[in-house]
């Protein structure tokens with residue numbers, strides 16, 4: 001059987017929380033392996049609990065689910081399952097976020113978390129030819145001091161961490177709260193990304209640019225409320241890591257038919273398509289492409305633009321970006 005166009009399109013995934021790829025089946029398996037009690041009787045009951053009305057509703061369930069992750073082997077198995085699934089979707093490069101504070105706060109050593117992820121990344125390259133990078137995200141509902149402590153804890157692994165990020169509850173925790181720790185991370189050679197404009201106002205996107213000096217904006221949807229900001233993002237070629245099924249599940253949009261992905265492209269924004277927390281939002285990256293392609297009538301040229309943007313917005317070296325972009329071009333302009 002020939003692969004469908006979306007699956008066959010080479011893609012990078014730039015916005016994926018590895019803890020958000022914990023499928024209910026693996027949650028049960030790890031709970032049993034580690035003797036951890038979970039508040040669900042069945043996989044069906046877990047899935048039924050995934051009805052969210054906003055970001056915080058989701059985060060409460062997501063942090064509770066992460067409690068089954070205890071050992072290096074758990075983090076390896078979690079990431080290995082993601083890479084297998086991503087490979088099947090035509091992902092050739094993934095920049096994955098992890099939330100160390102969710103684990104270190106429960107007494108899980110930082111080393112267990114990162115070594116498990118790194119071994120799965122090496123295995124994914126060997127098994128599937130997928131390249132990958134790690135983004136260490138700070139939880140914005142915690143203090144900047146705690147983010148500094150996490151950065152210090154990461155010191156032995158800084159050569160294997162590509163970027164720092166900022167996630168969790170957005171409203172009330174503006175980017176400027178993390179100005180010093182982002183500057184310190186930049187000083188250590190790390191790239192910077194931040195969730196902004198998912199639920200928070202356009203002002204948070206401006207702060208991410210002006211105060212944090214980020215290399216990428218995660219989500220960025222609410223930028224569209226501010227035409228001058230849109231013009232600036234377009235002019236600066238700033239990548240937005242957009243997550244359509246997440247936006248639907250967290251009520252950032254009411255209906256997938258209302259998703260602004262094509263409006264973003266039409267306004268010159270370098271938008272990309274990503275899955276965010278696929279186990280919780282009902283789909284991996286190809287499902288996200290398919291959902292907006294169907295709902296917004298995206299043609300092959302638009303899908304190729306989104307795939308191309310995923311490489312130009314990645315932290316890959318320029319020669320690798322060029323090689324991936326050439327493969328995308330070949331899908332829309334076969335020789």
Ligand SMILES: Nc1ncnc2[nH]cnc12
Pocket residue numbers: 017020055167168169195198246276277
């Ligand atoms: N969509 C999202 N927004 C903020 N924090 C998150 N952590 C995991 N997914 C997130």
Ligand SMILES: [Zn+2]
Pocket residue numbers: 015017167195218276
């Ligand atoms: Zn996210």
